Amino acid sequence: MKANLDCIPCFQRQALQAVRFITNDIQVQEQVLRKVITALYDQDWSQTPPQIARIVHKIVKEETKNFDPYSKVKKEYNDRALKLYSSMRNLVEKSENPLLTAIRIAIAGNIIDFGASSSFDLTKTIDSILTKPLKINGFSKLTEVLSKSHNLTYLGDNTGEIVFDKLLIETILNHFEINEIQFAVKGAPIINDATMEDAEYVNLTSIPNIKFIKIGIGIPGTGLGREDKEFLDIIKKSDMIISKGQGNYEALSDQHKIFFLLIAKCPVIARDLGIEIGDIVLKG
Amino acid sequence: MKANLDCIPCFQRQALQAVRFITNDIQVQEQVLRKVITALYDQDWSQTPPQIARIVHKIVKEETKNFDPYSKVKKEYNDRALKLYSSMRNLVEKSENPLLTAIRIAIAGNIIDFGASSSFDLTKTIDSILTKPLKINGFSKLTEVLSKSHNLTYLGDNTGEIVFDKLLIETILNHFEINEIQFAVKGAPIINDATMEDAEYVNLTSIPNIKFIKIGIGIPGTGLGREDKEFLDIIKKSDMIISKGQGNYEALSDQHKIFFLLIAKCPVIARDLGIEIGDIVLKG
Numbered sequence: 001m002k003a004n005l006d007c008i009p010c011f012q013r014q015a016l017q018a019v020r021f022i023t024n025d026i027q028v029q030e031q032v033l034r035k036v037i038t039a040l041y042d043q044d045w046s047q048t049p050p051q052i053a054r055i056v057h058k059i060v061k062e063e064t065k066n067f068d069p070y071s072k073v074k075k076e077y078n079d080r081a082l083k084l085y086s087s088m089r090n091l092v093e094k095s096e097n098p099l100l101t102a103i104r105i106a107i108a109g110n111i112i113d114f115g116a117s118s119s120f121d122l123t124k125t126i127d128s129i130l131t132k133p134l135k136i137n138g139f140s141k142l143t144e145v146l147s148k149s150h151n152l153t154y155l156g157d158n159t160g161e162i163v164f165d166k167l168l169i170e171t172i173l174n175h176f177e178i179n180e181i182q183f184a185v186k187g188a189p190i191i192n193d194a195t196m197e198d199a200e201y202v203n204l205t206s207i208p209n210i211k212f213i214k215i216g217i218g219i220p221g222t223g224l225g226r227e228d229k230e231f232l233d234i235i236k237k238s239d240m241i242i243s244k245g246q247g248n249y250e251a252l253s254d255q256h257k258i259f260f261l262l263i264a265k266c267p268v269i270a271r272d273l274g275i276e277i278g279d280i281v282l283k284g
Numbered sequence: 285m286k287a288n289l290d291c292i293p294c295f296q297r298q299a300l301q302a303v304r305f306i307t308n309d310i311q312v313q314e315q316v317l318r319k320v321i322t323a324l325y326d327q328d329w330s331q332t333p334p335q336i337a338r339i340v341h342k343i344v345k346e347e348t349k350n351f352d353p354y355s356k357v358k359k360e361y362n363d364r365a366l367k368l369y370s371s372m373r374n375l376v377e378k379s380e381n382p383l384l385t386a387i388r389i390a391i392a393g394n395i396i397d398f399g400a401s402s403s404f405d406l407t408k409t410i411d412s413i414l415t416k417p418l419k420i421n422g423f424s425k426l427t428e429v430l431s432k433s434h435n436l437t438y439l440g441d442n443t444g445e446i447v448f449d450k451l452l453i454e455t456i457l458n459h460f461e462i463n464e465i466q467f468a469v470k471g472a473p474i475i476n477d478a479t480m481e482d483a484e485y486v487n488l489t490s491i492p493n494i495k496f497i498k499i500g501i502g503i504p505g506t507g508l509g510r511e512d513k514e515f516l517d518i519i520k521k522s523d524m525i526i527s528k529g530q531g532n533y534e535a536l537s538d539q540h541k542i543f544f545l546l547i548a549k550c551p552v553i554a555r556d557l558g559i560e561i562g563d564i565v566l567k568g
Contacts, residue, residue: 005300005313008321009293016289029289030329037292041321045314 001253003049004268008040011056014191017118018060021069032063049250049268050226053115054218057190068189070114077112077160077192078201080122085163091130092171099146100139102164102171104129107261107280109164110157110245114192116265122160125263135264135275138284142259145284146172149239151180155215155252157245162194163202165244170207180209182234187214187223193247226251259284285537287333288552292324295340298475301402302344305353316347333534333552334510337399338502341474352473354398361396361444361476362485364406369447375414376455383430384423386448386455388413391545391564393448394441394529398476400549406444409547419548419559422568426543429568430456433523435464439499439536441529446478447486449528454491464493466518471498471507477531510535543568 015036019029036059043052061067068074088105095101108129111120146152154169156162165183172178183204186193196212199205205212213234214223224231226248232255235241241258243249246269249260253272260283264270270277299320303313320343327336345351352358372389379385392413395404430436438453440446449467456462467488470477480496483489489496497518498507508515510532516539519525525542527533530553533544537556544567548554554561 005310005317006297008317009296009300012293012296013290016293026289033289033292034325037321037325041318041325 001048001250001272002046003052004271005045006266006268007049007052008045010266010268011040011052012036014053014115015056015060017114018057018069018191019064021072022060022064022066028064032060035059035063048227050247051218051251053247054190058218070189070192073114074159074189074192074198075201077122077158078163078198081109081112081160081163082202084123084126085167088126088164088167089170092167098171099143099175101130102168103139103142103261103282104132104280106161106164106168106244107263107282109161110261110263111265112158112160112192113245113263113265114158116246129263129280132280134282135279136273136281136283138259138282141284142282145240145259146176146178149176149178151182151239152178153182153184153234153238153241155184155241155243155248155258156194156199157248158192159194159198160192161244162198162204166202166204166207168242169204169210173207178240180211181207182211182213182238184213184215187216187221188219190217285332285534285556286330287336288555289329290550290552291333291336292329294550294552295324295336296320298337298399299340299344301398302341302353302475303348305356306344306348306350312348316344319343319347332511334531335502335535337531338474342502354473354476357398358443358473358476358482359485361406361442362447362482365393365396365444365447366486368407368410369451372410372448372451373454376451382455383427383459385414386452387423387426387545387566388416388564390445390448390452390528391547391566393445394545394547395549396442396444396476397529397547397549398442400530413547413564416564418566419563420557420565420567422543422566425568426566429524429543430460430462433460433462435466435523436462437466437468437518437522437525439468439525439527439532439542440478440483441532442476443478443482444476445528446482446488450486450488450491452526453488453494457491462524464495465491466495466497466522468497468499470501471505472501472503474501 019032036056039055092098092102108126111125156165185199186195216223216225243258243260245262262281264275264277264279303316320340323339376382376386392410395409440449469483470479500507500509527542527544529546546565548559548563
């Protein structure tokens with residue numbers, strides 16, 4: 001998906017949010033915003049939003065010498081989600097349709113997205129999403145593909161959310177013949193996206209036969225780009241691919257094999273999917 | 285009030301909204317956005333938001349050769365408000381406190397602001413604001429100053445809203461000894477702000493002893509700047525000044541003699557006033 005013109009001011013809002021996590025110095029904030037504006041101006045706006053986002057967040061990091069502006073909120077939301085984990089697992093286990101409930105909870109976790117917004121209510125979102133209709137509903141296709149699959153590639157999105165991804169993966173392992181999992185984290189901090197450190201923190205590493213792949217953030221050595229051949233080969237070779245969140249959708253919406261689970265949180269994504277902001281999606 | 289860093293991406297959102305009212309051509313939209321970005325970069329960001337907004341909207345107009353991008357929605361909201369006028373007047377006349385009810389309706393009309401947002405619900409806003417507490421409540425001071433005043437300067441804001449301003453002015457004339465009104469409109473189109481044409485369209489011109497003054501939009505010949513000595517002298521000489529909306533507040537918040545009536549529609553204004561978005565204000 002190409003960036004929309006609406007993304008350009010939105011990236012600046014994101015940069016301001018990030019720099020404000022680091023410093024209250026208005027002069028530094030203005031300096032970062034001016035550098036971001038200059039860089040955005042120089043970019044080709046037909047790239048995908050994540051490709052442009054990398055450049056924006058690289059500037060924030062370099063200008064402030066802080067390479068993880070969201071570290072505090074990342075930990076906070078991991079902890080909040082971990083506290084909810086056992087009650088969510090109970091919900092799934094007692095549910096008439098454990099897979100669908102686990103999917104709903106994993107989608108609800110996608111609200112923890114500092115890229116799309118700066119305020120959200122996690123528990124309220126979970127409550128509403130447990131009963132909300134899926135605006136795009138590929139559930140039966142998903143169960144069909146899952147029942148024929150032996151391996152699963154799961155593209156994670158945010159911290160906190162990753163706890164509910166773990167619950168969904170555990171639920172899948174309980175009900176389907178999957179014996180190999182590849183979980184994609186970011187190769188270095190960007191916004192509040194989950195990294196390997198978060199996977200360890202929430203004990204995703206304890207899942208049997210799980211392997212991790214790293215998605216790069218546009219800085220050499222941080223991992224594969226979602227547009228790289230090597231990454232697209234991983235997608236091709238996987239029996240089943242689940243992708244979480246807006247960023248993965250923006251980068252990979254032209255890949256038809258992927259099941260996209262997300263909450264539409266911005267008008268550009270909502271328009272692209274033909275739905276409203278706040279709608280929930282399982283697009284297969 | 286100085287512009288906040290948050291205003292910079294917001295101006296770009298405004299420019300996109302304006303150009304989309306004129307053309308669906310993405311290339312023209314991108315060209316306008318790039319010109320706006322360049323101009324914003326070159327500006328001193330310690331100006332007031334309306335001073336910067338003028339430059340932004342001048343670019344949209346010049347690039348598209350359309351000097352009134354909001355003309356259609358301006359007429360639409362004048363017509364919608366005119367349709368509500370007699371039921372609103374009934375509400376005021378039957379009210380225990382006609383002045384307060386007319387003030388509430390005039391504040392509700394301030395929701396018609398394409399600068400702050402691109403979507404709003406007029407009738408829903410009126411319903412809620414009729415009973416909503418004024419978060420900043422200078423009503424008793426306002427009645428006190430009104431009862432000692434012989435003339436009133438009223439700084440209008442948006443089309444549509446101007447119909448409810450008329451109702452408030454009529455209510456004031458019915459209950460106080462005001463014999464002279466100066467009403468400020470914009471000297472040329474900017475966003476959906478009311479101009480002389482709108483004052484005529486909604487018959488504001490029929491009020492006895494009303495005079496109009498024009499506030500400029502940064503283009504020579506369109507009227508006085510709110511920062512000009514001549515304009516500030518008008519404020520000084522007035523017994524009573526009522527100011528509507530965010531733009532007038534942004535430009536004149538350091539003038540202590542003014543009663544500001546508005547709905548807080550953006551985080552910058554809300555922070556400046558120490559209130560939340562959606563709160564209503566009668567600040568004296």
